[in-house]
Amino acid sequence: MSRRFEALAARVTLAQGWRRSGLALGAGAVSALAMAPFSVWPILAVTVPVAVWLIDGASGTTRLRSASSAAAIGFLFGFGYFLAGLWWIGSAFLVDADVFGWLLPFAVAGLPLLLGLFTAVGFALARLLWTPGWRRIFAFALGVGLSELARGHLFTGLPWNSFGYALADQIWLGQIASVIGVEGLTYVALAVFAAPALLADPRPARPVLALAALTLAGLGAFGAVRLWAAPTEFDERLRVRVLQPDIPQDVKTQDSARDTIMDTYISLTDEAKGPKNRGFADADLVVWPESAFPFLLSRTPEALTRIGASLAPGTSLVTGSIRGERRNDGSGAADYWNALHLVGDDGAILSTYDKIHLVPFGEYLPFQSFLEWLGLEQLTRQRGGFASGDRRAVIALPQGPRFRPLICYEAIFPEEVAGDERPDFLLNVTNDAWFGRTPGPYQHAAQARVRSIEQGLPMVRSANGGISSIVDSYGRILDHARLGERGVVDGLLPRPLKETIFTATNGRLHLFFPFLFVFLVCIRPRRR
Structure with missing residues (x-):
């Protein structure tokens, strides 16, 4: 041999x-x-x-x-x-x-x-x-x-x-x-x-x-x-319903489809899951995916009113949406963010997180002004590109548990999950419909799941085109929707661990290996 x-x-x-x-x-x-x-x-x-x-x-x-x-x-x-x-x-x-x-x-x-x-x-x-x-x-x-x-x-x-x-x-x-x-x-x-x-x-x-x-x-x-040694434990305070609408990307951005898209979200979230189904009332937290609407939710009061009317008392909604604000410099221009909103049962926006780690050529162009002058634009076709958020956030739900929002591929960066405050769970919204039924969504979901293992925190994940899931604090997938499937994922929120060695050391133990390998490469046996 x-x-x-x-x-x-x-x-x-x-x-x-x-x-x-x-x-x-x-x-x-x-x-x-x-x-x-x-x-x-x-x-x-x-x-x-x-x-x-x-x-x-x-x-x-x-x-x-x-x-x-x-x-x-x-x-x-x-x-x-x-x-x-x-x-x-x-x-x-x-x-x-x-x-x-x-x-x-x-x-x-x-x-x-x-x-x-x-x-x-x-x-x-x-x-x-x-x-x-x-x-x-x-x-x-x-x-x-x-x-x-x-x-x-x-x-x-x-x-x-x-x-x-x-x-x-x-x-x-x-x-x-x-x-x-x-x-x-x-x-x-x-x-x-x-x-x-x-x-x-x-x-x-x-x-x-x-x-x-x-x-x-x-x-x-x-x-x-x-x-x-560690079966999954659950937080009885929070029943989660995760939506996977599987709306094609070329439809998702059409303003003419805004009513159809909202109808899909409402009806799918409210669909029967069993003989004792109570629709929206089955969940304490509903999660919709990244950039869910072809309009700015924060500037569309009729959409917020409809959401508030659909939510059961005590139920909250987390959804992705583009957010825009006029600049105060008198230019009339506006800045836009890829954002996530927490919406209460009265339709009011309770909290907002703006995505920090943007996708090059997808959400912005390097040397934005120059490349736009040449006639290029990023895939989202947002003139001027998206602005970047300025702070990592921990958002508290009305029911008590707190989550770290992660939009799209922010979930593949271990450092994006770190922060001064330890949340109760991670919440990832994404829109993998861009990539269809390819290995991309599988890779994205697999890598996001590792953040739960590192942090000892459960993850709730809503993806427009797949793969949506509820993951426990050990990275075990408790339930998920398959790629290309339209549906919902229901479950109780798993409990977090107190802390892992990874979080206790700020994720720096990997620095041990370069020193170890340098030592092993340089060591020489003594000659007799």
Whole structure:
């Protein structure tokens, strides 16, 4: 068996030209199968060793030139990974194809090209620290792990499909996120899945291979014990009804459909769920998705009046809506926010949260004025782009529980959930109808769920096109609506945990791994 591994590794390491490029591109693309909705996480034990062997073959007369060769391989690996994992972004450009269709190939290929630069830097850094033997496993995990950390934070950040989600998406392996977060889990995943590359070494470092296997087993055992010892507990004060209207995106923005959309929300929320159904009165909290209306709810009193008339006494509504205000500079211009409103049973808006972390090219354009002057616009077609909110919020419901609002992809950023006040639950509204029935909504839901594990907080999630759900404080999905399904999700609000190690340390334990890996890479045995 070892000879077969040696032969395979030699073929990969010595590959040149298009074969070498094809191996890097293909290994990256196949790695995307580790992410939702496929979640074939063991595939990384095949593709990541290929990346290690390709770095082994990165040649050059100097260490710097070897690093440049590794960077080229890393770029191709990253491009393949992000192209295969994020191609669905192109669906958003087909919603208004007459205006944005021509941009589809640039978006589908352009974002992976940019993100591949991070992977290139990670491979180059790994090669700079490269030494034969088991140490190169930790050099790889260190270099790529740091590049993944940078990808999640630089230039507004996009930690989508970070390698740690391959493990975090498995409920029993992902419980360690309550300690080290998905960023720490990324370092662990890279080291564990790189370890099989050692099987091809003339003298395989069996302790390192055993450590990788024991790490996976330990993660599973930790998760199994944690889940077995903690059945879901519920807050009897709050019955939640989450709406998934599944309104097509090209219909959702039409002003002519405003009455039809409101009728859909009201009737769907009030539909029968059983022989003792009482409609709206079945819920203490109703949740509608992001940017639910083709109008400004705060400026449409007739809509608020109808909502108030529909809500049962004591029932509250949380809904997404665009919000606008005239500027006070005399220009007559207005600012607009992607907002979330809490509406009381009398139809009054009790509280509002404005989205802070906006989507580039979706909700605003970098260099907005200049690019608009060139004739470009973001997908939402909001002239001037959306303004960004200025504060994270904890909103208290009339019934008592408090929630942290997260609009759209704010839920994929661990730091977006942090704050001085600890809420009782997380509430995520989103509009994944932009992406249709593609892997995108599955990936979004899977990554949002990890915030519950990290924070020890339940999550209530309403998505226009899917996937809506109620998740407990351990990341267990209690109920959900499938992608493309129109309906509601009912349930009691799960109780929060007091605190996790992740929250107690402000999510900083992942910083332990770079120091550990540097030590392991640099350590040298004493000569006898």
